[in-house]
Structure formats: structure tokens, C-alpha cells
Amino acid sequence: MNQNQSLYQKYQSYFPIGTCVSPSALKTHEELLINHFNSLTSENHMKFEALQPEQDSYDFTVADQLIAFAKEHNKLVRGHTLVWHNQNPSWLFHDKDGNLVDKDTLLKRMEEHINTVVPRYKDTVYCWDVVNEAVEDTGSEILRQNSMWLKIIGPEFIEKAFEFAHAADPDALLFYNDYNESNPVKRDKIYQLVKNLKEKGAPIHGVGLQAHWNIYDPSMDDIRAAIEKYASLGLQLHITEMDISVFKFDDKRTDLMEPTAEMLEKQAERYESVFALFREYSDVITNVTLWGAADDVTWLHNFPVRGRKNWPLLFDMDHNPKPAFDSIMQF
Numbered sequence: 001m002n003q004n005q006s007l008y009q010k011y012q013s014y015f016p017i018g019t020c021v022s023p024s025a026l027k028t029h030e031e032l033l034i035n036h037f038n039s040l041t042s043e044n045h046m047k048f049e050a051l052q053p054e055q056d057s058y059d060f061t062v063a064d065q066l067i068a069f070a071k072e073h074n075k076l077v078r079g080h081t082l083v084w085h086n087q088n089p090s091w092l093f094h095d096k097d098g099n100l101v102d103k104d105t106l107l108k109r110m111e112e113h114i115n116t117v118v119p120r121y122k123d124t125v126y127c128w129d130v131v132n133e134a135v136e137d138t139g140s141e142i143l144r145q146n147s148m149w150l151k152i153i154g155p156e157f158i159e160k161a162f163e164f165a166h167a168a169d170p171d172a173l174l175f176y177n178d179y180n181e182s183n184p185v186k187r188d189k190i191y192q193l194v195k196n197l198k199e200k201g202a203p204i205h206g207v208g209l210q211a212h213w214n215i216y217d218p219s220m221d222d223i224r225a226a227i228e229k230y231a232s233l234g235l236q237l238h239i240t241e242m243d244i245s246v247f248k249f250d251d252k253r254t255d256l257m258e259p260t261a262e263m264l265e266k267q268a269e270r271y272e273s274v275f276a277l278f279r280e281y282s283d284v285i286t287n288v289t290l291w292g293a294a295d296d297v298t299w300l301h302n303f304p305v306r307g308r309k310n311w312p313l314l315f316d317m318d319h320n321p322k323p324a325f326d327s328i329m330q331f
């Protein structure tokens with residue numbers, strides 16, 4: 001046990017604090033997970049391609065391991081994710097001859113998958129990212145045009161996913177989850193989508209704000225406006241995948257081996273301000289999950305440039321608390 005105060009205990013009266021996990025992180029980051037986080041999300045192993053790599057042949061081995069760890073250590077689990085345009089098995093949208101399946105066939109496959117996965121974890125997974133990233137970033141289209149779900153089923157794939165998930169576990173909280181959620185243009189589209197879903201009576205309970213941010217963007221004003229706008233729908237909000245990159249989004253430099261002191265300081269200020277904002281809205285923000293526990297394991301070492309190091313989290317490469325950690329523990 002390190003001598004730091006526990007992050008999730010410090011936030012006990014506000015919201016659970018989560019992180020994503022993988023089988024290897026359960027071992028390498030065990031101490032951090034146990035001490036500082038009380039909600040876990042599988043980074044990759046509850047996605048469609050991981051759970052049903054071949055048609056009707058499910059592989060729950062790894063997901064079950066993550067769930068067992070969560071149970072053993074009394075952690076909440078967020079389910080991520082049921083319906084997404086990425087990380088799908090190649091069979092999903094095709095028939096045996098390689099042609100695209102028709103709408104009814106794909107709806108059946110969606111329902112089958114949801115009916116197999118969701119009930120299995122109904123005792124541990126308290127909420128699901130039912131649909132992930134269905135909204136177009138730019139332009140006038142609301143829905144992401146390159147999604148095979150949209151191409152084959154049409155826009156109703158979204159409400160269908162929520163209906164199937166709700167039937168499979170009526171107690172689960174169901175979320176629509178997306179990134180660039182604080183960008184005013186995309187924010188308004190996400191708002192419109194979710195508003196339409198609610199008006200149609202779809203069983204949706206929350207909006208997931210991924211919060212893949214950096215030390216410059218988005219502005220505090222845009223983050224606050226996004227929270228206000230989504231909250232006005234009368235839904236709960238989860239911060240689902242937060243990290244704060246030390247690079248501007250289009251900065252592709254690959255030469256930096258350590259974060260500069262200035263980066264770490266700016267990052268600490270950002271974490272401090274956004275966590276103060278989250279606390280201010282803790283009546284609607286009901287989970288804050290980071291996309292990793294410590295800087296040695298983060299998807300941002302490979303995005304947007306493969307192999308470019310980044311330091312976006314609260315604990316450093318050696319699992320020691322960073323200035324960002326200290327900044328959100330003082331209030």
C-alpha cells in the first residue's frame with residue numbers, strides 16, 4: 001500500500017472513479033487498481049470482435065477474468081461496448097459467400113449478441129455503452145456514414161440496440177457514448193440524436209463523454225456547455241474514457257522521451273479545473289473513468305502516431321503520483 005490517500009475514497013461522496021483494464025494491467029497495475037479506482041471498464045475485451053470472433057462461437061475467457069477481479073475487489077463494472085463501427089469480427093456484416101447481409105439478418109445478429117452478452121454479466125455490469133461513436137464529427141450529417149450498422153440497417157440500428165439491451169437486462173443503465181463530445185458542432189448533433197431517441201421512448205439512461213482531451217483543448221467553457229446541454233435531457237452523464245494528452249491533437253512530434261516540467265504543470269492545472277467542474281456537477285455526473293491508470297500503459301502511445309510516447313494519466317511510468325494526481329486531491 002503506498003502512502004497516498006486513495007483517489008476513489010477521496011471522491012466517495014461525488015462519484016465512482018474508474019479506469020480501463022486489460023488482463024496484463026490486472027497484474028502490472030494491481031496495487032493502483034485496488035487502492036485508487038472503484039469502477040473498471042474493459043479496454044478491449046468486451047468489444048464485439050473479442051466476445052464473438054466467429055459466428056455463434058463466443059469467447060468469454062478474458063472478459064470473465066476481468067469480471068472476477070472486479071467482484072473479488074468490490075469494483076463497479078462499466079460494459080464497453082455492444083454496437084460500434086470498429087473492432088468487429090470480419091464475419092459480422094457478411095454471409096458465407098462474402099456478400100453483405102440484409103437488414104433483418106444483421107438485426108438478428110445484433111439481438112443474438114446482445115442477448116448472449118448482457119445477461120451473462122447482469123450481476124456485475126451496472127451500465128453499458130450500448131452504442132459507441134455513431135455521430136459524424138463534421139459536416140451536416142448527424143450519423144456517421146461509414147458505419148456498416150447504418151449502411152445495412154439504417155438509422156434505427158441505434159434504437160434497436162437500446163431496446164435489445166434493455167430487454168436483456170432491465171436493470172442496466174444504458175448509455176450512448178462518444179468522443180469530441182465537447183466540440184460545439186458535434187455536441188449539438190449528439191444532443192439531437194439522444195433527444196430523438198428519448199422522444200421515441202428508447203430506453204436510454206445516460207450520455208457517455210469519452211473526454212479524450214489534451215492540455216490545450218477543449219476549453220473549459222466548451223466542456224461546461226457540453227455538460228449543461230446533455231444534462232438538460234434529464235439523463236445522467238458518465239465521463240467514460242478520460243485522458244489529457246500533453247500534445248495538441250495535430251502535433252505529431254515523436255522525439256520527446258520525457259514530458260517537460262511545463263507539460264506536467266499545465267496538465268495538473270487542467271486536471272484540477274476539470275475535476276472541480278465534475279464535482280460541481282456531481283448531481284448529474286455519476287461516474288468518472290480514466291482511460292488508464294498510469295503512463296506506462298495507454299492507447300496514446302500508439303495514437304495518433306504509432307510509437308509516439310505520451311503521458312496523459314494521473315500516475316507516472318513507475319506508478320508514482322504525478323502533479324495531476326496531487327492537483328485533484330486538494331479541495
Ligand code: HXH
Pocket residue numbers: 043044132133179210212241299
Ligand atoms: C475510443 N475511441 C474507443 O471508444 C475505445 O474503445 C478505444 O479503446 C479507444 C478510444 C476514440 C477515438 C475515436 C476515433 C478516432 C480515434 C479515437 O479516430 C480518429 C482518427 C483521426 C482523427 C480523429 C479521430
